[in-house]
Amino acid sequence: xxxxxxxxxxxxxxxxxxxxxxxxxxxxxxxxxxxxxxxxxxxxxxxxxxxxxxxxxxxxxxxxxxxxxxxxxxxxxxxxxxxxxxxxxxxxxxxxxxxxxxxxxxxxxxxxxx
Amino acid sequence: xxxxxxxxxxxxxxxxxxxxxxxxxxxxxxxxxxxxxxxxxxxxxxxxxxxxxxxxxxxxxxxxxxxxxxxxxxxxxxxxxxxxxxxxxxxxxxxxxxxxxxxxxxxxxxxxxxxxxxxxxxxxxxxxxxxxxxxxxxxxxxxxxxxxxxxxxxxxxxxxxxxxxxxxxxxxxxxxxxxxxxxxxxxxxxxxxxxxxxxxxxxxxxxxxxxxxxxxxxxxxxxxxxxxxxxxxxxx
Numbered sequence: 038x039x040x041x042x043x044x045x046x047x048x049x050x051x052x053x054x055x056x057x058x059x060x061x062x063x064x065x066x067x068x069x070x071x072x073x074x075x076x077x078x079x080x081x082x083x084x085x086x087x088x089x090x091x092x093x094x095x096x097x098x099x100x101x102x103x104x105x106x107x108x109x110x111x112x113x114x115x116x117x118x119x120x121x122x123x124x125x126x127x128x129x130x131x132x133x134x135x136x137x138x139x140x141x142x143x144x145x146x147x148x149x150x151x
Numbered sequence: 152x153x154x155x156x157x158x159x160x161x162x163x164x165x166x167x168x169x170x171x172x173x174x175x176x177x178x179x180x181x182x183x184x185x186x187x188x189x190x191x192x193x194x195x196x197x198x199x200x201x202x203x204x205x206x207x208x209x210x211x212x213x214x215x216x217x218x219x220x221x222x223x224x225x226x227x228x229x230x231x232x233x234x235x236x237x238x239x240x241x242x243x244x245x246x247x248x249x250x251x252x253x254x255x256x257x258x259x260x261x262x263x264x265x266x267x268x269x270x271x272x273x274x275x276x277x278x279x280x281x282x283x284x285x286x287x288x289x290x291x292x293x294x295x296x297x298x299x300x301x302x303x304x305x306x307x308x309x310x311x312x313x314x315x316x317x318x319x320x321x322x323x324x325x326x327x328x329x330x331x332x333x334x335x336x337x338x339x340x341x342x343x344x345x346x347x348x349x350x351x352x353x354x355x356x357x358x359x360x361x362x363x364x365x366x367x368x369x370x371x372x373x374x375x376x377x378x379x380x381x382x383x384x385x386x387x
Contacts, residue, residue, distance in 0.1 A: 039277035072306040141163040
């Protein structure tokens with residue numbers, strides 16, 4: 038349920054941006070890595086709940102999950118990690134270094150303008 | 152009606168990251184090393200801390216930040232060993248935030264310490280997503296929870312610097328089914344370099360290698376501080 042704190046931070050950032058423009062947002066797009074452990078439904082539910090009564094009430098949320106990347110120690114290939122069966126797709130090796138996971142980012146906000 | 156898209160590109164947890172960086176600076180200023188203990192509820196984090204504090208008494212000066220939803224029972228157990236402990240009650244929150252830890256750090260007598268442990272709220276998912284400014288995460292798994300936890304909760308096992316497999320005193324009786332090799336293999340699938348210590352906080356078995364690692368790792372991390380303090384890149 039850390040999605041509640043994520044939703045709270047997200048709402049605050051979106052509201053700041055909206056107040057500057059004096060406009061009501063219709064949607065937002067965020068991206069996250071595999072290790073942020075974000076459950077889309079829980080995050081959307083949390084955002085919907087705390088956005089009530091604000092400019093963000095009814096906002097649509099789109100979540101892009103970025104793959105976890107790793108570098109193979111044997112053949113130096115950089116590849117997207119299958120967390121359930123992590124191995125290098127080029128040489129089959131299982132000795133690799135995880136690259137920094139993508140952070141949680143508010144990518145964009147959408148506004149419907151007349 | 153037209154749709155307009157405004158590109159933002161801002162980290163959502165930037166406020167937490169700001170606090171984590173502040174905590175990291177404070178720890179560096181005081182020459183302290185800090186580890187964040189993460190596990191399910193009931194894995195024995197507090198018992199492990201009590202055992203570790205007693206085993207390192209007179210060698211390493213330890214302070215503890217306790218995170219729980221309610222009560223200060225864990226802080227009381229730590230204080231009974233004679234070391235300082237600050238309790239954070241999250242009032243329902245499923246993890247500690249860097250701001251909460253920043254407040255607690257300032258209540259500890261930092262000038263008289265070498266090492267700070269943060270005992271996070273018992274939860275194998277959420278605490279792993281929030282940086283606190285610590286030097287590393289240590290995940291605790293007890294054999295009673297089952298050997299499939301590393302496969303089911305990969306994120307925290309991928310991020311941890313070390314794993315303690317606690318309650319190994321339960322294994323000989325056969326009351327729990329726990330495949331030690333499987334748990335270790337799956338924990339290391341995403342984190343080959345992770346140090347692993349089978350341990351019993353109750354009997355003390357396996358505590359010596361853990362304490363040796365803790366002392367060596369603390370020395371290594373402390374040596375990295377100074378002008379280059381805490382600039383070691385965190386992978387996550």
